[in-house]
Amino acid sequence: xxxxxRKLALIAAVVAALGLxxxxxxxxxxxxxVFFFSPTQVANGEAPTARAFRIGGLVEEGSIKREKDGLTxxxxxxxxxxxxxxIYTGILPDLFKEGKGVVAEGRLGSDGLFAASQVLAKHDxxxxxxxxxxxxxxxxxxxxxxxx
Amino acid sequence: xxxxxxxxxxxxxxxxxxTQAILPLYGAQxxxxxxxxxxRPAAQGQFxxxxxxxxxxxxxxxxxxxxxxNVAKNSFSQLPEIYRLTATWGSHEGSLLLWVLIxxxxxxxxxxxxxxxxxxxxxxxxxxxxxxxVGFLAFLLITSNPFERxxxxxxxGNDMNPLLQDWGMIIHPPMLYMGYVGFAVAxxxxxxxLLSGKMDxxxxxxxxxxxxxxxxxxxxxxxxxxxxxxxxxxxxGWWFWDPTENASFMPWIAGTALIHSLAVTxxxxxxKAWTVLLALTAFSLSLLGTFLVRSGVLSSVHAFAxxxxxxxxxxxxxxxxxxxxxxxxxxxxxxxxTGSGFTWFSRESLLLANNVILIAAxxxxxxxxxxxxxxxxxxxxxxxxxxPYFNAVFVPLMAPALFLMGIGPLARWKEASLPDIATRxxxxxxxxxxxxILLPLTLDGFKPWxxxxxxxxxxxxxxxxxxxxxxLKHGQGGLLQKLSALPRGxxxxxxxxxxxxxxxxxxxxxxxxxxxxxxxxxxxxxxxLDGYTFTFRGTTGHDGPNYRAVRGTxxxxxxxxxxxxxxxxxxxxxxxxxxxxxxxxxxVVFSDLYVAMGEQLDxxxxxxxxxxxxxxxxxxxxxxxxxxxxxxxAAADKRYRIALRRSEVPKHVAAQGA
Numbered sequence: 001x002x003x004x005x006r007k008l009a010l011i012a013a014v015v016a017a018l019g020l021x022x023x024x025x026x027x028x029x030x031x032x033x034v035f036f037f038s039p040t041q042v043a044n045g046e047a048p049t050a051r052a053f054r055i056g057g058l059v060e061e062g063s064i065k066r067e068k069d070g071l072t073x074x075x076x077x078x079x080x081x082x083x084x085x086x087i088y089t090g091i092l093p094d095l096f097k098e099g100k101g102v103v104a105e106g107r108l109g110s111d112g113l114f115a116a117s118q119v120l121a122k123h124d125x126x127x128x129x130x131x132x133x134x135x136x137x138x139x140x141x142x143x144x145x146x147x148x
Numbered sequence: 149x150x151x152x153x154x155x156x157x158x159x160x161x162x163x164x165x166x167t168q169a170i171l172p173l174y175g176a177q178x179x180x181x182x183x184x185x186x187x188r189p190a191a192q193g194q195f196x197x198x199x200x201x202x203x204x205x206x207x208x209x210x211x212x213x214x215x216x217x218n219v220a221k222n223s224f225s226q227l228p229e230i231y232r233l234t235a236t237w238g239s240h241e242g243s244l245l246l247w248v249l250i251x252x253x254x255x256x257x258x259x260x261x262x263x264x265x266x267x268x269x270x271x272x273x274x275x276x277x278x279x280x281x282v283g284f285l286a287f288l289l290i291t292s293n294p295f296e297r298x299x300x301x302x303x304x305g306n307d308m309n310p311l312l313q314d315w316g317m318i319i320h321p322p323m324l325y326m327g328y329v330g331f332a333v334a335x336x337x338x339x340x341x342l343l344s345g346k347m348d349x350x351x352x353x354x355x356x357x358x359x360x361x362x363x364x365x366x367x368x369x370x371x372x373x374x375x376x377x378x379x380x381x382x383x384x385g386w387w388f389w390d391p392t393e394n395a396s397f398m399p400w401i402a403g404t405a406l407i408h409s410l411a412v413t414x415x416x417x418x419x420k421a422w423t424v425l426l427a428l429t430a431f432s433l434s435l436l437g438t439f440l441v442r443s444g445v446l447s448s449v450h451a452f453a454x455x456x457x458x459x460x461x462x463x464x465x466x467x468x469x470x471x472x473x474x475x476x477x478x479x480x481x482x483x484x485x486t487g488s489g490f491t492w493f494s495r496e497s498l499l500l501a502n503n504v505i506l507i508a509a510x511x512x513x514x515x516x517x518x519x520x521x522x523x524x525x526x527x528x529x530x531x532x533x534x535x536p537y538f539n540a541v542f543v544p545l546m547a548p549a550l551f552l553m554g555i556g557p558l559a560r561w562k563e564a565s566l567p568d569i570a571t572r573x574x575x576x577x578x579x580x581x582x583x584x585i586l587l588p589l590t591l592d593g594f595k596p597w598x599x600x601x602x603x604x605x606x607x608x609x610x611x612x613x614x615x616x617x618x619x620l621k622h623g624q625g626g627l628l629q630k631l632s633a634l635p636r637g638x639x640x641x642x643x644x645x646x647x648x649x650x651x652x653x654x655x656x657x658x659x660x661x662x663x664x665x666x667x668x669x670x671x672x673x674x675x676x677l678d679g680y681t682f683t684f685r686g687t688t689g690h691d692g693p694n695y696r697a698v699r700g701t702x703x704x705x706x707x708x709x710x711x712x713x714x715x716x717x718x719x720x721x722x723x724x725x726x727x728x729x730x731x732x733x734x735x736v737v738f739s740d741l742y743v744a745m746g747e748q749l750d751x752x753x754x755x756x757x758x759x760x761x762x763x764x765x766x767x768x769x770x771x772x773x774x775x776x777x778x779x780x781x782a783a784a785d786k787r788y789r790i791a792l793r794r795s796e797v798p799k800h801v802a803a804q805g806a
Contacts, residue, residue: 010492014504021508025541029515032537036530054532070668070749070756090666091746091758094382094727105534131530 034105038135040142042108043082049108052117055084056103056131064098077102077114081139088116101132151216151295154204158245158295161197161252162285164190168255168278172271176343184271188259191274194281195252202249205294206236215301218242218294224307224723226694234318235308240442241294243321247438248284250322250329251277258333258358265354272340273333280332283465291458307694307723316376324369324396328434330362331403335431338424339473342480347420352413355427357783359410360640363403364779370396371772382729382744384664384760386768389538391446394517395437398510402430405506408499416488416561418496421481422503428473435466445521491563498556505549512541543597550604550652553645554611558618572618576610591661591763592678601656608649612642640782644775651771657764664761666746670754678761680741681705686753695719695728700755702732702743711736716743716757739763 036054037047047053055077063076072089075098086104096102096119106116168190175183205218209232214220222239223232237246255277262270288294311317337355341347373396378386387393406426413423439462440446490496516533523531554576558569584603588594619638623630667675669684676682685701697719704712714732721728731744739762746756 006492010497010500013492014500017501017504018508021505021512021545024544025508025512025515028537028540029519029533032533032540034532034534036532054530066749070754071666091744091756094729134530 036131036134038138039077039079039082039084040135040139042084042114047108049110052105052107054103054105054131055086055114055135056101057084057135058132059096059098059100059102061098077104079135079139081142084114085112086114086116088119090119092119103131150204150207151213151297154201154208155293155295157197157201157204158285158289161194161201161248162282162289164194164197165278165281165285168194169275169282170278171275172278173275173343176268176271176275179268181267184267187271187274187278191252191255191259191278194278195256198245198249198252198285202236202245205242205245206233208295209233209236212305213301214303214305215298217296217298220298220302220305222305222308224305224694226722227305227308227313228693230315230318231308231313234312237321238308238312239294240444241288241292241296243325243442244284244288244292245294246321247325247329248281248288250325251281251284251332254329254333255281258336268344269340269346269351269354272343273336276336276339277332280336280469283469287458287461287465291461305723307721310695310719310721310724310726310728311380314376314380316372316379320369320372320376322369323365323372327362327364327366327369327403328396328399328438330358330365331399331427331431331434333358333362334406334427335473338427339476341424342476345480345483347424347484349414349417352410352420352423353788356407356410356414357785357788359403359427359430360407360779360783363400363407364776364783366396366400366403367772367779368776370400371769371776375769378765379731379733382731382758384662384731384742384744384758384762386658386765389516389535391517391521392441394513395440395446398513398517399430399433399437401506401510401513402426402433405503405510406430408502408506412496412499416490416496418488418490419500419503420484424481424484425477426503428470428477432466432470432473435469439466440517488562490561493559493566494564495556495559495561498552498559501552502549502556505545505552509542509545509549512545513538516541547600547604550608550648553648554607557615557641557645558611572614573611576607576614579610580604580606591657595660598656598660601652601660605649605653605656608645608652612646612649615642635785635787637782637785637787640778640780640785642778643781644778647771647774647776647778649771650767650774654764654767654771658762658768662760662762662765665759667757667759668749668754669757670752675757675759677759679706680711680761682743682757682759684755684757687748687755690717692719694723695721697730698745698748700743700745700757702757704734704741712741714741714743716745718745735766738766740765 034052034054035048036056039055039057041047042055057077057079060076060078060083063074065074066072067074071091072087073092074085074087076083076085086106088104088106103120104114104116105118105120106114108114168187171183171190172187175181175186208216208219209223210229212219212223212225212232218239218241219235222242223235227235235242237243255274258270258277259274262273265273334355337351337358341351370393373393374386377388378384406423406429409419409423409426412419443458443462445459516537520531520533523529554573555569558572580603583606584599587602588599591598619634620627620630623633625633663678665675665677669675669682671684671686674681674683681704683703683705685703687698687700690697690699697717699715699717702714702716703710704714712734714734716732717730719728719730720726729744729746731742733740733742740760742760742762744758744760746758748755
């Protein structure tokens, strides 16, 4: 091979490798995106049933119920307009409290119960998870438009 | 008075930074040596004043001056002294001040260790660092004054976030910033080279040790952060692919690519334009990382909207630095001469493959980190990209890079012989395959990803052995003499590569064979995990300086023999009322036993408890530390100092030519 050809072959190899990487990345990206839905959106049937997603809002006052094993917890997430019942097995984060913001990742059962695989902890008492804040903001906006 | 003194010192530092930037850069362009000579004293003076400001802020924190807003927000009178000191860089304002302090420190280091550089080069490097300093000091003074007063003064502070009250967090930010800001030196060298048009091999040799040291610090900073998250967050995880972590990981990947590309530029004169581009990229990503974490944009893109001054300044600054440097690059890079050629199988081509893979990995992390922010900012919905994406992309991308890592250091420059390397590595391949098959049998079953990890770890470790064996064949004297005669650059590289092998082995085990259980534990009941018996002996009250805690006692035994007694805690901090889990971690040989308390369940003292067995997690920290030591060692190589002495001779000649 002439040096020029060699250089071209090298460039072609690099481009091919990068192309492969891009395909790999975009494929993984597409199948692993986790979308966020507010309780109102879930109640309207906008959330998928086949795929995991995130919900967020406030833990409704008086809704936390612990089962006998001490590890399974049921609670209700609200955006002040609609609510979703959630079940989670495991230890909850320190900042999980009634009346506080929460984000949970999991799947929606056919019975409307959201089985959370993960309840997200945040690092600060006063900090509202952005998704939760967003859900409440949206719900309140929607209510205001109804009132008007 | 002291806070005002600090504020004043910052203003003086800004004026000095302006001087340090403008006069030397102008002088270098004009060939005016008087103006160029301003660079060093201005940089050193700036350091003195930034240090003064930093000491003033630290003094305010140590003395509980709650009339300073920053102190009132981030400290507390009951906070132990060491945390009051570290609270200095716990806030947005304080951490930016630390950033500027470290930048001034690096500038001063350059001003001291640049005597061998041509005068115009040194002036340009220090001048560019001055420009960066101007940006940061202006940002501090205009939008984030750390000395802002609070009138009337608060009675007491809001306390430091309890999670940050840990000694991993004491040293993590300074080390991380040493790395981030260290890349500013590489950036300044690249810009100086572009400005002067002198893109020679000497340039690569000058900037190489600085870059390697910065990379080593960044590695240390990242691993300290990971170690902190592992112990302090109570989930037993050491890497979450959280945007905050990715923010520091992206400059690390770019920096890793850069130190390898610099090697080619220094030794062979090739990849010049690419190396410069990487230097610009590494620092741009450091800036992006600092701002991603520090601007609050990660917790909410709308934080930008609530504080438009900060947001606008940050975006403007990023645009100027990245846009300006890329424009300069586009203008100057075509003039660079290409170095000597190489064949498809040579050390150059292998390092090229390393760079291509690392950049692909960088792109994938960048996509996963910024895409959700972009979608949110555009109002296109909220999404999150979690560990499954990063694992699915990162592992397959890095596996070939790790395999090539075994071959690269054995390959010759310019033209290597594939059959020759195949002969030398044949047995290593066999051993690595055997390890990959046999090792999982001693663990809990065969897992393909774990086996791949073992194979790659063994492969890299054996390649290090082969490289040493090759070097020791030649030379005279005993083994120890020969070993100590090897250049530090060689030692550093091999040590860092060996560190990767150790780290990969650790990750392969802990990611595949770690076990955990969430259990309900009554007093004196027990739970089994991986052959260990955890017995819960109940809790007692325990008060810390600024918190009240419930302390549990968990005895761990194996085959009836007591291995460890662990004391996990559940704390409530006095000032904020914030609850926090303090996990108890105890290494047993290569494994960690890890216990975290959940919640109290009844009056009889039953608790939910999370138990972990984390085999080989220590190898991860050990591997990272080997990489850090390797980095420092490589930067201490004699040839950088020899180059230093040699270039002293033609210094005035170069100066006359300029």
